[in-house]
Each structure stands twice: as C-alpha cells, then as structure tokens.
Amino acid sequence: MSRTYALECNQKIGKKVQLWGWINTVRDHGKITFYDLRDLTGIVQTVSRNKHKITEEDVVSIKGIVKKRPDRLINPLLKTGKVEVEIESIQIISKANTLPFPIDTDGLEIDESLRLKYRYLDLRRERLKNNLRLRQQMLSFMRQFLTESGFIEIETPILTKATPEGARDFLVPSRLQKGKFYALPQSPQQYKQLLMVAGFEKYFQIARCFRDEDPRSDRAYGEFTQLDVEMSYVTQDDILELTERLFKELTEKIFKKKVLKYPFPRITHKEAIKKYGSDKFDMRIKKDPNVLSFAFVVDFPLFEKTKNQPISPSHHPFTAPKDDYVHLLESDPMKVLSWQHDLVCNGLEVGGGSIRIIDAEIQKKVFKILGYSSREIETKFGHLLKSFGWGVPPHGGIAPGIERIMMAATGEENTREVTAFPMASSGQTSVMDAPSAIDDGSLKELKLKTI
Numbered sequence: 009m010s011r012t013y014a015l016e017c018n019q020k021i022g023k024k025v026q027l028w029g030w031i032n033t034v035r036d037h038g039k040i041t042f043y044d045l046r047d048l049t050g051i052v053q054t055v056s057r058n059k060h061k062i063t064e065e066d067v068v069s070i071k072g073i074v075k076k077r078p079d080r081l082i083n084p085l086l087k088t089g090k091v092e093v094e095i096e097s098i099q100i101i102s103k104a105n106t107l108p109f110p111i112d113t114d115g116l117e118i119d120e121s122l123r124l125k126y127r128y129l130d131l132r133r134e135r136l137k138n139n140l141r142l143r144q145q146m147l148s149f150m151r152q153f154l155t156e157s158g159f160i161e162i163e164t165p166i167l168t169k170a171t172p173e174g175a176r177d178f179l180v181p182s183r184l185q186k187g188k189f190y191a192l193p194q195s196p197q198q199y200k201q202l203l204m205v206a207g208f209e210k211y212f213q214i215a216r217c218f219r220d221e222d223p224r225s226d227r228a229y230g231e232f233t234q235l236d237v238e239m240s241y242v243t244q245d246d247i248l249e250l251t252e253r254l255f256k257e258l259t260e261k262i263f264k265k266k267v268l269k270y271p272f273p274r275i276t277h278k279e280a281i282k283k284y285g286s287d288k289f290d291m292r293i294k295k296d297p298n299v300l301s302f303a304f305v306v307d308f309p310l311f312e313k314t315k316n317q318p319i320s321p322s323h324h325p326f327t328a329p330k331d332d333y334v335h336l337l338e339s340d341p342m343k344v345l346s347w348q349h350d351l352v353c354n355g356l357e358v359g360g361g362s363i364r365i366i367d368a369e370i371q372k373k374v375f376k377i378l379g380y381s382s383r384e385i386e387t388k389f390g391h392l393l394k395s396f397g398w399g400v401p402p403h404g405g406i407a408p409g410i411e412r413i414m415m416a417a418t419g420e421e422n423t424r425e426v427t428a429f430p431m432a433s434s435g436q437t438s439v440m441d442a443p444s445a446i447d448d449g450s451l452k453e454l455k456l457k458t459i
C-alpha cells in the first residue's frame with residue numbers, strides 16, 4: 009500500500025490509508041486512545057479502541073480508515089481538523105527514549121548547550137522547521153531571480169589562500185606540501201573579481217564564509233552564508249537597483265511582508281551617524297513585525313581607525329576610492345571617501361559591497377597604506393594584481409548575509425535560530441564534538457607538533 013501523508017487525509021474520507029510518521033501525542037480517554045501522528049506535512053489524529061504500548065516520538069506505521077469527524081469534534085487549529093483515522097493496525101518501527109527536553113514549545117526556555125547537543129531533536133520543533141523552510145524558499149527565490157536576470161552561479165574553492173575581510177583565518181595544514189597551510193575563505197571576494205577578469209560579467213553564489221572572530225548575536229562564530237554577487241560594467245546605482253528589486257520581491261513574495269519605503273532610501277555614512285548615531289539603523293517609528301525597513305548607506309570613508317589598528321579598511325582593501333579623493337590617498341587617507349555601500353534592514357547590517365579598484369597601482373597604494381610591504385603585497389595579492397594586466401572590466405558587487413536577512417524576516421534574535429547545525433559561541437559544533445584532538449598518527453603525517 010502506498011504512503012498517505014497526514015495532510016492528504018483530508019481528501020481520503022472513507023478510504024483505507026497507510027500513514028508513516030512520529031507519534032506526536034498520546035491522549036488516553038479510557039475506552040478510546042488518540043494518537044496524533046506527525047509527518048512532513050503536519051499532524052493528523054488517529055484513534056483506537058485498543059491499548060497499544062506506544063509513547064510519544066515512537067516511529068510507527070498505521071493502517072486505518074479516514075473518517076469525517078462529527079461537527080462538534082472538529083479541531084479548527086489543525087489543518088486536518090475535520091478528519092481522523094480509525095486505526096486498524098499499528099506497527100512500531102522504532103521506539104523512542106524519553107526526550108531530553110520538550111519539543112512542543114518554542115524552545116527558547118531551554119539551556120542552549122543542551123539544545124545544540126541534541127540539535128536533531130531540537131529541529132523537530134515547529135519554529136525551527138518553519139525557519140529552515142523559509143530559508144530554503146528564500147534561497148530558491150534568490151537563485152531564480154538572479155538566474156532569470158542573466159547571472160551565472162559559480163562555486164569557488166574552500167581550501168584556498170587568505171582573503172582579508174577583517175577577521176582571522178581558519179587554517180588547514182597541507183599533507184602534500186609539509187609545513188604549508190590553506191586558509192578557508194573569509195569570502196569569495198578575490199575569486200569573484202577573478203571571474204570578472206575571466207569575462208563572466210554577472211556572477212552569484214550562495215557562498216559559505218569562514219571567519220575566526222568574536223561572536224555576537226547577529227554574527228555567527230566560525231561560518232555563515234552570504235548571497236555573493238558581482239557584476240561588470242556597472243555603476244554603484246546599477247548594483248543598488250538590482251539589490252532593492254530583489255529584496256522588495258523577496259519581502260513581498262516569500263516573507264509576505266511589506267517594505268517600508270521603495271526605492272530604498274540612500275543615506276550617506278555621515279548623515280547616518282548624525283541622524284541615528286550608527287550606520288545600522290531602524291527607520292520604523294514603531295517596531296511593526298510586518299514591515300522591513302531597508303536602506304542603503306553610501307559614501308563611507310575608505311579607511312577607519314580600529315581598537316587594534318591605526319588604519320584599516322572600512323570595508324575590505326579591494327574597495328575603490330571615489331575619483332575626487334584619489335589624490336588624497338597618501339597625503340590624507342582618512343579623508344578619502346569610497347564606493348562602499350551597505351544594506352541595512354530593521355537595525356541590522358544585512359549586506360555590504362562596493363565598486364572595486366581595477367588599477368593595479370592604486371591597489372598597491374592602498375595595500376601600502378594598510379602597512380603591507382612590497383614583498384607581502386606580491387606574495388599575498390600578486391595573482392590579483394597580475395590579472396588586472398590583461399584587460400579588467402570595471403566591476404563591483406554586494407554580499408547580503410543570509411542569516412541576518414532571516415533574522416530581520418522572522419524576528420529571531422540570534423543567527424543560530426535560523427541555522428540547522430550552528431556552532432555555540434564557544435566555537436563548539438552542535439551534535440558532533442568539534443574541535444577535537446587529533447591522533448598522533450595524523451599529526452606525524454602532517455609533520456605537526458602541538459605545544
């Protein structure tokens with residue numbers, strides 16, 4: 009007998025069906041017992057006059073007849089609330105132990121390390137299921153939107169050379185070339201620029217980025233995903249227009265919400281700081297959950313002073329200075345404005361990008377200002393500078409962060425709530441115990457010693 013899903017019972021009144029799934033709840037009413045069965049499509053009530061040794065979360069297969077419920081027993085809260093399945097036989101496929109925590113709540117009341125240790129059980133809860141389904145719909149919408157706009161999706165390497173985005177790199181030792189290391193990409197920044205040199209003109213990738221930096225609620229430790237986009241022969245306006253079209257449609261079609269203002273307001277970095285005291289601001293007067301308030305911030309300074317560095321890129325070192333300021337690069341670098349653009353939404357920075365430097369001399373100057381020696385420039389970025397020698401189109405792009413957009417869309421307050429298997433802020437992975445020690449044999453093979 010072929011499988012019937014819970015939701016399909018609505019169309020099968022009077023028919024014999026076979027259901028497969030988990031026992032969501034057991035309610036013993038004396039003469040009869042209700043077993044709510046849960047599968048991918050939802051929940052359906054099943055009922056039996058016999059007692060079965062069945063407990064919640066057991067995996068079962070039930071054969072029975074779909075019956076219409078009498079009017080007074082209809083459950084309007086359930087999509088299958090007008091029917092129930094009268095059990096003819098029930099088979100336990102797999103018994104479930106008592107769960108370490110409840111899964112019928114939103115889960116936020118439970119100790120997070122316990123939730124992450126048993127993430128596969130935590131993910132059985134409705135809220136997380138809905139978050140991950142929405143995430144998939146969003147990614148699929150982005151893919152379709154960009155593909156229809158003539159973009160090509162290209163995967164770039166994970167084992168690679170460092171690309172600075174302001175964080176520490178994760179390093180991977182090489183076995184074949186002893187004493188040498190790969191870095192995991194902080195973003196595909198250099199590869200996407202090389203793809204512009206290669207002539208693809210319109211690129212995107214749903215890209216995993218790896219950054220060893222201190223976690224915050226809106227920034228996952230370790231890894232995150234971004235919609236990485238790059239285009240050739242464009243101005244900043246072209247990039248912003250494409251971005252706002254994509255996000256307006258995404259908000260309306262997938263999130264079923266409204267954007268506060270369209271076209272998205274554009275505000276200079278200076279104005280943002282003056283008006284909101286921050287370059288990540290919320291323009292909503294009251295925090296209406298059905299409205300996403302997107303805006304662009306432009307005219308950032310090219311460089312900034314940080315806690316550890318007297319001068320560092322405000323974005324990354326590949327961002328182009330505005331033409332009128334190029335002459336100030338060496339004499340007064342902190343005054344130089346750039347072609348950086350940030351996308352903010354409901355107080356979160358959801359993406360950043362820029363028009364890039366394509367003049368190898370200006371790029372070298374920027375690296376020098378940032379304190380790189382000529383030798384370092386050559387070993388770290390020689391490949392990119394060299395590529396500019398064979399005809400490089402003007403190009404630029406943007407990379408909205410998937411988890412942050414999800415936070416804005418769902419109102420979740422932490423990136424972990426929109427990620428299937430997130431890392432704890434300590435850097436511990438969920439379920440699998442990493443990082444973990446490696447055995448002596450592997451160390452020997454890599455010619456590494458731990459101290």
Ligand code: ASP
Pocket residue numbers: 173194195196197237324360361362405406407
């Ligand atoms: N690579 C940049 C980032 O990860 C985005 C961009 O400049 O397109 O922030």
